[in-house]
Amino acid sequence: MPFWVDCFILSPFRVLQSLSSVLTFVLNVLEYYRVSFGQIHPKGLARVLHFDVLCRASGYDPTLLLFRWFFRLAKYGDWFTFETSKVDTCLISSMVTTLGAWKHRLFWVSESIVPFKMV
Numbered sequence: 001m002p003f004w005v006d007c008f009i010l011s012p013f014r015v016l017q018s019l020s021s022v023l024t025f026v027l028n029v030l031e032y033y034r035v036s037f038g039q040i041h042p043k044g045l046a047r048v049l050h051f052d053v054l055c056r057a058s059g060y061d062p063t064l065l066l067f068r069w070f071f072r073l074a075k076y077g078d079w080f081t082f083e084t085s086k087v088d089t090c091l092i093s094s095m096v097t098t099l100g101a102w103k104h105r106l107f108w109v110s111e112s113i114v115p116f117k118m119v
Contacts, residue, residue, distance in 0.1 A: 021056075022049065025048070026045070026048050029048050029064060035080050039079060039080050040080055040081065041076050041077075041079035041081040043076075044076070044079070044080060044081030044082040047081075047082045048067070048071075051067055051071070069085065070084060071084060072084075072085045
């Protein structure tokens with residue numbers, strides 16, 4: 001199963017400190033939309049992680065319902081990503097617009113770390 005290393009290395013927050021809760025939220029989002037890590041463009045995964053951190057920094061637990069209010073799943077070439085939905089409220093003022101050459105930064109992890117069957 002592919003995973004994107006820059007989500008943990010280049011992020012402005014320390015994902016590894018609360019990896020369990022962050023990973024649980026990410027897996028809930030992916031399970032709801034029936035997509036796997038290998039199908040999500042890194043920009044889309046970055047949006048999920050960013051949403052999680054912003055919620056926690058604001059004193060809220062990230063929920064799937066709240067995430068779906070701000071983002072929607074979209075096709076991006078051969079990948080899926082999360083685009084901002086058409087809501088009046090702005091969640092993130094400066095979004096990542098490009099990640100450049102990111103494919104060489106993918107690595108594989110064992111499917112045994114995922115608590116449900118990925119599609």
